[in-house]
Amino acid sequence: MTERTSDAPRHHRALYGEGAAIVCDNLVRIFKVADLEVVALQGLDLLVDPGELVAIVGASGSGKSTLLSILGGLDVPSAGRAIVANHDLGQLTRSERTRYRREVVGIVWQQTSQNLLPYLTAAENVELPMVLEGRGDRRARAAELLELVGLADRADHRPERLSGGEQQRVAIAVALANRPAVMLADEPTGELDSTTSADVFALLRRVNAELGTTIVVVTHDAAISEQVGRTVRIRDGRTSTETVRRTELTEEGHRAISEEFAVLDRAGRLQLPKAHIEALELSRRVRLRLESDHVGIWPDRERAAGEGGPGESAGASPGRPVGPGPVGPTAEEAGEGARRADGGSAGPGAGPAGGGGPTGAPGAPSGGGRPPAARAADHDGGEAGA
Ligand SMILES: Nc1ncnc2c1ncn2[C@@H]1O[C@H](COP(=O)(O)OP(=O)(O)OP(=O)(O)O)[C@@H](O)[C@H]1O
Numbered sequence: 388m389t390e391r392t393s394d395a396p397r398h399h400r401a402l403y404g405e406g407a408a409i410v411c412d413n414l415v416r417i418f419k420v421a422d423l424e425v426v427a428l429q430g431l432d433l434l435v436d437p438g439e440l441v442a443i444v445g446a447s448g449s450g451k452s453t454l455l456s457i458l459g460g461l462d463v464p465s466a467g468r469a470i471v472a473n474h475d476l477g478q479l480t481r482s483e484r485t486r487y488r489r490e491v492v493g494i495v496w497q498q499t500s501q502n503l504l505p506y507l508t509a510a511e512n513v514e515l516p517m518v519l520e521g522r523g524d525r526r527a528r529a530a531e532l533l534e535l536v537g538l539a540d541r542a543d544h545r546p547e548r549l550s551g552g553e554q555q556r557v558a559i560a561v562a563l564a565n566r567p568a569v570m571l572a573d574e575p576t577g578e579l580d581s582t583t584s585a586d587v588f589a590l591l592r593r594v595n596a597e598l599g600t601t602i603v604v605v606t607h608d609a610a611i612s613e614q615v616g617r618t619v620r621i622r623d624g625r626t627s628t629e630t631v632r633r634t635e636l637t638e639e640g641h642r643a644i645s646e647e648f649a650v651l652d653r654a655g656r657l658q659l660p661k662a663h664i665e666a667l668e669l670s671r672r673v674r675l676r677l678e679s680d681h682v683g684i685w686p687d688r689e690r691a692a693g694e695g696g697p698g699e700s701a702g703a704s705p706g707r708p709v710g711p712g713p714v715g716p717t718a719e720e721a722g723e724g725a726r727r728a729d730g731g732s733a734g735p736g737a738g739p740a741g742g743g744g745p746t747g748a749p750g751a752p753s754g755g756g757r758p759p760a761a762r763a764a765d766h767d768g769g770e771a772g773a
């Protein structure tokens with residue numbers, strides 16, 4: 388799934404989420420603790436295509452596990468809709484929900500001990516979901532799955548006699564037992580060292596590629612989030628940015644390109660990266676102007692400078708436009724790497740022919756009256772875009 392070519396159709400479907408494996412539409416989850424309300428998800432939108440492998444990243448407390456619990460059918464949203472493999476999770480009866488958890492999703496948690504029963508062998512753990520389902524061929528299927536995860540020779544071991552990485556492999560086999568359409572993994576490599584963690588993640592990729600299972604994996608590990616076609620960042624309970632990666636064929640061979648986008652929700656709302664907000668001291672309200680191929684954002688400095696808006700000032704400070712590029716050229720959250728191409732940088736609208744770049748061409752001519760500072764911006768690509 389590292390070769391997605393365009394993300395554009397995602398936002399232009401006739402019906403929101405039509406054909407998607409996972410649809411989160413304005414998802415809200417509020418926890419009430421005594422007199423306090425914690426809004427863990429505040430109108431989160433997310434679409435995942437069938438067969439996609441998506442990484443979810445975000446600061447601690449941003450709502451990642453809350454999202455996965457809802458998608459896993461373990462928790463229900465306070466408002467909004469979540470649809471997984473055509474199951475509307477808000478509409479399920481109790482028994483439908485139980486069946487959903489057993490048949491439609493497979494979950495792998497961070498704590499190895501949470502995934503397996505300690506008194507059962509690896510093979511018995513894998514068989515268990517099939518026992519509950521009343522499947523006849525479960526022994527053969529368990530053997531097949533342990534083979535798939537590379538642990539055929541550990542079938543008779545109990546978890547205590549398996550390493551952390553092996554336990555997570557068995558957990559993946561357990562999650563796959565009933566051939567789920569979607570696999571959810573919450574920090575599945577969080578307790579593993581980096582080598583083991585890379586192995587376990589390689590297995591997830593193989594499951595995704597060979598079985599076509601749609602996988603959503605929450606991770607703090609940049610080495611992992613950089614290997615997937617799309618990484619979605621959650622900030623304060625909403626999807627804020629998406630990094631899309633693909634490979635491009637150049638004369639020197641294949642080149643990995645990654646680009647970060649801001650997520651525009653269905654109501655037209657956009658989260659500006661903190662770095663952009665701070666760089667221009669944006670607060671409370673901003674000026675927007677529609678250009679032929681982008682939207683400019685300017686700070687509201689009217690009162691301070693006592694003059695007009697963007698474009699009306701011939702190069703004076705108030706109309707200074709936002710720096711070039713869609714999102715994250717300053718690598719706001721460097722952990723996940725804002726935009727990389729084999730260690731280099733692919734600017735917005737630079738290079739990615741046919742990609743989801745915001746502007747057609749670097750330095751494309753914009754509408755008249757554009758503040759000169761915009762042109763002076765010394766970045767490698769397009770212009771303020773949203
Ligand atoms: N059962 C609960 N009761 C009350 N508050 C909760 C509950 N579960 C989560 N929260 C709160 O909701 C917010 C989101 O929590 P969540 O566990 O989804 O974060 P996270 O992104 O998974 O964080 P981490 O990276 O630390 O795992 C946090 O403020 C958390 O304290």
Ligand SMILES: [Mg+2]
Nearest residue numbers: 451452453573
């Ligand atoms: Mg969590």
